[in-house]
Amino acid sequence: MSEAEVLAPVSDIGGPAQPLLQVQNLSKHFTVSGGLFARKSVVRAVDDVSLSVDKGEVVGIVGESGCGKSTTARLIIGLIETDEGTILFDGETVGSAISLRELRRRVQMVFQDSYASLNPRLTIEDTIAFGPKVHGVDPEKAREHARDLLRRVGLDPAVFAARYPHELSGGQRQRVNIARALALSPRLVILDEAVSALDKSVEAQVLNLLIDLKEQFGLTYIFISHDLNVIRFISDRIVVMYLGEVVETGPVEALWDRPRHPYTQALFAAMPSLDPDHRTQKPPIAGDPPNPIDPPSGCRFHTRCAFAEPVCSSTVPKLAPTGVALHLAACHMVDPNSGHSLAGSRGPGS
Amino acid sequence: MSVITQDIVQPGPATRTRGYWAGVLRRLVRDPVSVACAIVLLLIVLAAILAPWLGLHDPYQGSMIRRLRPIGTPGYPLGTDELGRDMLSRLVYGGRLTLYIGLLPVGLAFLIGTSLGIIAGYVGGLVNQAIMRTIDVFYAFPSVLLAVAISGALGAGIFNSLLSLTIVFIPPIVRVAESVTTSVRSLDFVDAARASGAGQLTIMRVHVLGNVLGPIFVYATSLISVCMILAAGLSFLGLGTKPPEPEWGLMLNTLRTAIYINPWVAALPGVMIFVVSICFNLLSDGLRSAMDVRS
Numbered sequence: 192m193s194e195a196e197v198l199a200p201v202s203d204i205g206g207p208a209q210p211l212l213q214v215q216n217l218s219k220h221f222t223v224s225g226g227l228f229a230r231k232s233v234v235r236a237v238d239d240v241s242l243s244v245d246k247g248e249v250v251g252i253v254g255e256s257g258c259g260k261s262t263t264a265r266l267i268i269g270l271i272e273t274d275e276g277t278i279l280f281d282g283e284t285v286g287s288a289i290s291l292r293e294l295r296r297r298v299q300m301v302f303q304d305s306y307a308s309l310n311p312r313l314t315i316e317d318t319i320a321f322g323p324k325v326h327g328v329d330p331e332k333a334r335e336h337a338r339d340l341l342r343r344v345g346l347d348p349a350v351f352a353a354r355y356p357h358e359l360s361g362g363q364r365q366r367v368n369i370a371r372a373l374a375l376s377p378r379l380v381i382l383d384e385a386v387s388a389l390d391k392s393v394e395a396q397v398l399n400l401l402i403d404l405k406e407q408f409g410l411t412y413i414f415i416s417h418d419l420n421v422i423r424f425i426s427d428r429i430v431v432m433y434l435g436e437v438v439e440t441g442p443v444e445a446l447w448d449r450p451r452h453p454y455t456q457a458l459f460a461a462m463p464s465l466d467p468d469h470r471t472q473k474p475p476i477a478g479d480p481p482n483p484i485d486p487p488s489g490c491r492f493h494t495r496c497a498f499a500e501p502v503c504s505s506t507v508p509k510l511a512p513t514g515v516a517l518h519l520a521a522c523h524m525v526d527p528n529s530g531h532s533l534a535g536s537r538g539p540g541s
Numbered sequence: 542m543s544v545i546t547q548d549i550v551q552p553g554p555a556t557r558t559r560g561y562w563a564g565v566l567r568r569l570v571r572d573p574v575s576v577a578c579a580i581v582l583l584l585i586v587l588a589a590i591l592a593p594w595l596g597l598h599d600p601y602q603g604s605m606i607r608r609l610r611p612i613g614t615p616g617y618p619l620g621t622d623e624l625g626r627d628m629l630s631r632l633v634y635g636g637r638l639t640l641y642i643g644l645l646p647v648g649l650a651f652l653i654g655t656s657l658g659i660i661a662g663y664v665g666g667l668v669n670q671a672i673m674r675t676i677d678v679f680y681a682f683p684s685v686l687l688a689v690a691i692s693g694a695l696g697a698g699i700f701n702s703l704l705s706l707t708i709v710f711i712p713p714i715v716r717v718a719e720s721v722t723t724s725v726r727s728l729d730f731v732d733a734a735r736a737s738g739a740g741q742l743t744i745m746r747v748h749v750l751g752n753v754l755g756p757i758f759v760y761a762t763s764l765i766s767v768c769m770i771l772a773a774g775l776s777f778l779g780l781g782t783k784p785p786e787p788e789w790g791l792m793l794n795t796l797r798t799a800i801y802i803n804p805w806v807a808a809l810p811g812v813m814i815f816v817v818s819i820c821f822n823l824l825s826d827g828l829r830s831a832m833d834v835r836s
Contacts, residue, residue: 268736295738308729312561312751318730321747322737355561368733375737 197326198336200376200409201297203246205282211379211411212244212267212298217276219259219266223484232484236262238435240276244379249405249412251426251443253419253458255480259435260415264381267413268300281378296326299372303384305364309356315341315367316352322374340370343407345400362393366400373408381413386421398425419462423447428517431455434483434491437510441518451513451520453496490523502530561751568831575827578820585817589636598627600634600787609803620806622792623799624785628806632813635787638699639814642781642788643769646703650710651761657711658718659753663726663745673719679712688771692780702781706771710764717760721753755832762825766818773814789814 219237237259244250252260265271267278269291278285278294285294302308309318319337324330338348344366356364365385372380382401386394398421405412416422422429422443429446431439431454439452450456457476478495481487487494493503502523510519511526523529569575588595598617603624607614610621619628661672679687691705725731726749734744773790775781782788784795792810800807 265732270732270735292738295736300733300736302729302733304729308733310730310734310748310752313747321734321739325737325739325743371733371737 197296197323197328198376201378203281207246209246209282210243210279211246211248211281212242212413213279214240214242214263214267215277215279216241217263217266217278218274219262219271220274234483235435235486236483237266238486240432240435240437242430242437242440244411244413247405247409247411248427249414249425251422251429252413252415252432253417253422253429254432256417257480257483258432260417260432261383262435263432264300264383264413264415268298268381269294270300296375297377298379298381299375299377300381300383301365301368301372301385303388305361305368305388306356308368309364309371311356314353314355315346315359316348318356318367319371319374322371326375336374337370340373341367343373343404344370346370360393361389362397365389365393365397369397369400369404373404376408377410379411379413381415383415384417385414387416387418394421401425419458431458434480434486436491437521438492439518439520439522440510441513441515441520445513445515445518449513449515451518451525452492452522453498453524454492455520457495490521498524498531498533500531506530565828565831569827572827572831574823575831578824578827581816582820582824585636585813586640588633589640592630592633592637595633597630597633600626600630601785602626609799609806611803612805619809620803622796622806628809631787631792632789632809635789635792635810636813638782638786638788639769639772639790640817642699642703642706642772643765643817646706646710646772647761647764647768649707650714650764651757653707654711654714655718655754655757658715658757659722659745659749661715662719662722662753663741663749665723665726669719672715676712676715679708680716684709684767685771685774688775689778689780692775697780697783699782702772702775705775706768709771710768713764714757714761718753718757721756722749725749725752759825759829759832762828763822765821765825769814769818769821773810 217237217240218235221234221236222231223234224231240259240263242250252263254260262271266273269285280289280294280297283289285291309315313321316334316337319340320330320333323333323336328336334352338352341348341351346363346366351359351363351367356367359367368385385401386397389397401412402425404410412425414422414425426443429439429441429443430437431446431452433454439446439450439455446455447459450459454476461476476495481491481494487504489502489504489506490496490499490508493499496503500523506523506529508521508523508526508529510521512518513520513525523531524533527534603626604621605625607617607621608623608625610617610625612618612620614620617627617629619632622628622631657672657676661669682690688702688705688709691708692702695701695705731744731748734748739747769789772781773788773793776788776790777794779794782791784791789810793807793814796807796810
């Protein structure tokens with residue numbers, strides 16, 4: 192592959208209607224051995240997750256810690272091997288039509304910990320130039336490219352190119368991480384809690400930078416966060432995960448107007464209100480998430496759900512249309528024929 | 542909106558930052574203890590290397606009539622040993638052999654142990670288990686006992702004691718290398734490098750090696766003093782160097798009979814071992830803090 196090809200964006204194949212990324216029935220189960228004589232148990236970190244990301248879209252993934260958000264991200268980019276499921280990038284199956292190495296040029300990731308994700312022994316410039324160099328770009332050209340990217344993320348290369356990560360602030364380091372992710376001209380960037388560790392003012396700057404870069408480079412984002420305000424600000428579509436499963440997905444306005452899954456409702460209710468008349472008086476959701484080693488039967492949320500009925504613990508709810516376009520929820524109350532007493536009624540979200 | 546723009550404000554003039562090792566050296570030079578130790582070690586090493594040109598007495602030439610002269614005897618500033626040989630000359634020449642068998646095993650163990658440890662830590666899984674459990678077998682024996690046992694089994698001699706000391710120092714270095722590599726491997730920048738499509742060897746060379754060599758090197762430096770004492774111990778037991786070869790451990794052994802007659806002279810080889818090993822220890826401490834980027 193020539194240098195120009197590595198640094199230029201990969202050309203579009205499927206056209207604008209073809210989703211950029213399709214994840215189908217993705218599963219990852221980790222085996223946990225409890226010691227020499229203990230029975231081996233299985234953590235269902237990600238269980239039968241399907242999602243699709245359109246070109247130019249920002250898809251937000253939300254959920255409590257441990258719900259499988261980051262595992263999903265690492266599965267998509269191939270840092271962890273999948274147990275089951277297929278990933279299609281622009282209509283091409285990863286593993287057969289395009290190799291993992293090819294996929295990694297098209298999909299890049301920004302990690303949460305801005306310090307741990309930069310090699311302390313490499314200068315900023317060398318860190319950014321590493322990816323292109325690996326793909327065969329001439330070192331001098333790769334460094335030139337790195338300096339250009341530094342400029343694009345708002346860091347003056349004359350000042351920062353030769354610096355080491357520890358000499359930078361958290362916000363500056365995250366800008367470097369973004370530049371590194373862009374070095375291979377990817378089409379999809381996964382931002383795994385990329386702004387969560389930053390303080391609010393810096394977070395806002397980095398979010399604005401991300402929006403600008405999306406325009407400039409024609410990027411598509413998967414934005415993983417536990418911060419609903421950030422997700423609402425940046426996302427076009429939201430995927431809500433609970434214990435390794437997708438429980439609700441839909442356009443951001445539809446979800447915000449009328450969340451249908453009781454878990455999504457609880458998440459929204461947990462957001463502190465800015466209105467002093469609407470202070471949160473009681474916790475919207477009780478207890479900790481159940482142990483993913485032995486997840487509850489039926490709907491995994493039924494142990495903490497205020498509307499739980501016998502059907503919830505016996506039958507697994509499927510993602511079903513809510514009536515609003517693209518808005519799906521995995522709750523028996525959404526499906527009129529599920530047997531839940533509130534099913535088909537206006538439901539708790541109205 | 543000064544708070545918002547703070548992140549973009551340029552921090553000072555555009556200075557080219559020095560390389561990592563230049564920074565380490567700069568911090569090391571600022572520490573007076575490290576500098577003093579380095580100077581002492583340098584003098585001892587230089588004296589050992591330049592011994593034939595220093596105009597000293599022949600270290601093998603004994604004399605029955607001037608045995609066990611005290612320190613300060615004219616012509617023999619550090620006295621003479623039980624066979625009337627010049628102590629100063631023997632200490633300087635002894636430094637050659639002692640430093641040799643103190644440094645070489647640690648150097649070899651550093652090379653072998655680091656390779657094994659990095660492989661175990663980076664590859665993980667069964668390879669890790671195979672390497673680390675084998676190392677644990679060696680670890681089960683106290684180091685002195687192991688050195689004596691291997692030396693004893695192989696027979697006396699410099700080569701065999703070098704070999705046994707190398708074997709003794711591989712396990713602890715493997716352990717340190719493995720644990721450092723395991724912790725570095727789990728950091729996000731290694732994942733980021735994998736995500737950019739780099740091969741395992743490239744990641745190991747660029748991202749792992751640079752971050753693990755420092756701590757292992759510091760640890761190995763602290764082993765030099767242990768090695769010198771162990772080597773001296775082997776010689777003392779008659780398993781290392783053979784007389785009349787000058788070597789500090791062996792000299793300590795042969796002079797112990799004179800300890801009631803001329804204690805100061807008899808203690809000199811011990812003093813040398815003490816000085817050199819404490820200098821290596823303090824230097825490795827200084828190196829440890831100099832290598833901490835955030836200091």
